[in-house]
Amino acid sequence: MTITRHPPVKTSLEPSNHPYLSGPWTPCHEEVDVDELEVIEGAIPDDIDGIYLRNTENPVHQPLGRHHPFDGDAMVHQVSISGGKASYRNRFIRTHCFTEEQIAGKSLWGGLMDPHGTSARPGYGAHEGLKDTGSTDIIVHAGTAYATFYQCGEAWMLDPVTLANKGKAPWGPVDGVSAHPKVDEATGEMMFFNYSKYAPYMHYGVVDREGNLAHYVPIPLPGPRLPHDMAITKNWSILNDMPLFWDANLLERNIHAARIHEGVPTRFALIPRHGAPEDIRWFEASPTYVLHWTNAYEVSGSDGDEVVLEGYYQDKPMPDPIEEAGEYSHMMAYVDEHSFQSRLHRWRFNLKTGETTEERLSDRIVEFGMINPDYLMQKSRYIWSTTTRPGWFLFNGYVRHDTETGGEQVYQLPEGVYASESPMVPRKGASSEDDGYLVTFLIDENTGTSQLAILDASDIAKGPICRAALPHKISSGVHTCWVEHSQLAADAEFKRKAQAA
Numbered sequence: 001m002t003i004t005r006h007p008p009v010k011t012s013l014e015p016s017n018h019p020y021l022s023g024p025w026t027p028c029h030e031e032v033d034v035d036e037l038e039v040i041e042g043a044i045p046d047d048i049d050g051i052y053l054r055n056t057e058n059p060v061h062q063p064l065g066r067h068h069p070f071d072g073d074a075m076v077h078q079v080s081i082s083g084g085k086a087s088y089r090n091r092f093i094r095t096h097c098f099t100e101e102q103i104a105g106k107s108l109w110g111g112l113m114d115p116h117g118t119s120a121r122p123g124y125g126a127h128e129g130l131k132d133t134g135s136t137d138i139i140v141h142a143g144t145a146y147a148t149f150y151q152c153g154e155a156w157m158l159d160p161v162t163l164a165n166k167g168k169a170p171w172g173p174v175d176g177v178s179a180h181p182k183v184d185e186a187t188g189e190m191m192f193f194n195y196s197k198y199a200p201y202m203h204y205g206v207v208d209r210e211g212n213l214a215h216y217v218p219i220p221l222p223g224p225r226l227p228h229d230m231a232i233t234k235n236w237s238i239l240n241d242m243p244l245f246w247d248a249n250l251l252e253r254n255i256h257a258a259r260i261h262e263g264v265p266t267r268f269a270l271i272p273r274h275g276a277p278e279d280i281r282w283f284e285a286s287p288t289y290v291l292h293w294t295n296a297y298e299v300s301g302s303d304g305d306e307v308v309l310e311g312y313y314q315d316k317p318m319p320d321p322i323e324e325a326g327e328y329s330h331m332m333a334y335v336d337e338h339s340f341q342s343r344l345h346r347w348r349f350n351l352k353t354g355e356t357t358e359e360r361l362s363d364r365i366v367e368f369g370m371i372n373p374d375y376l377m378q379k380s381r382y383i384w385s386t387t388t389r390p391g392w393f394l395f396n397g398y399v400r401h402d403t404e405t406g407g408e409q410v411y412q413l414p415e416g417v418y419a420s421e422s423p424m425v426p427r428k429g430a431s432s433e434d435d436g437y438l439v440t441f442l443i444d445e446n447t448g449t450s451q452l453a454i455l456d457a458s459d460i461a462k463g464p465i466c467r468a469a470l471p472h473k474i475s476s477g478v479h480t481c482w483v484e485h486s487q488l489a490a491d492a493e494f495k496r497k498a499q500a501a
Ligand SMILES: [Fe+2]
Pocket: 136, 137, 179, 180, 228, 229, 291, 292, 479
């Protein structure tokens, strides 16, 4: 095992007992490369071959005001697995704001909980006062990794193999790019959206396999909204307008307070992948807020064609504050699944009648789910969700839902050990939908260490089948993705042919 340590970044962050700057959320400021991780339990499977990427909200500088976990700078942790061996590297994303703060040696932007005007420089995002961090999501499209920000910033490009920073996406529209673009590997297209305070309040776009903005249209909404995720089927893209959004009166005074608006339904915009605003089919549903969808697909039936959507319905989108958290009582509640109570749910949109039907798939409080990626946009049976420590944004286990039988399998991590969002990686030659693995990073507060861990997706209850030591303790983080080495090779070949043509 050879560890290469890179020159340290400038940091002004002081030790803190802030709930999201300490313990499993203690930022990691070291950038390293490790050629081969040491396996400390089991064996790394030799029937998966790809790259696991995780984005992390990992602050570098002392906050100007009150820190919110979504304010952190972006650090990407990467493991590449091939032939039963794993390498590791991690890098900060050099966004323009990160670079400006490196030059200044201190924070220049305030955070989500700070009054508008706290920032020393013009702000970004739908909120307009924030740092463009790129620290929410990560996805690989046509051989490039894109890191995106939930408030809509630039899409920051990285080489998924080397983690070399490639700057901002040249196709990025002026209104920014939200977290959670979606890729259709069959067509090589990436679908995305953004939102803002200005009419028409949302746009939707398609980037083709050559990295060109092939489609970009307005999605007119009644006012500023706070959508977080979108879904795709083979023919449709699904965007949403939910009743949790900024209070309009307070917004006039530049105060950004999310409120549930009583009597306002949830609405879904189904737009053909390359459709115009007039092609949108709107569907109403019961009021809620949804952070993440797990899958969507089309079905044909005697009652008409349907589009099916699955995700996590919040029973309490505006949660009660967690009073014992004092000045952080609202922030702690808004990042706690047990406070907003998210449960697996299915919506069916009947394209013939225009009606929506809904059903709850599980009573368990879960979020941050994954499916077998080979079943994206197809009817899928299994969903692997994460559970969290009550009161905290910390993943402490998994639930495997069988949506056909309603059966659930559960795995709870030991006390003080926390996981990351965990992509389901199908085994080479997989014989069934659940034949594969969950890949994750663990943060172990008991030992002050972190590990790569792999679980058997068909039998999560037995816990990790393999663990390999990381060279440093990493912070808990947010979204992840997996990309097959074979996909990267196919994308490189496509690019080579396109350039030769
Ligand atoms: Fe998200």
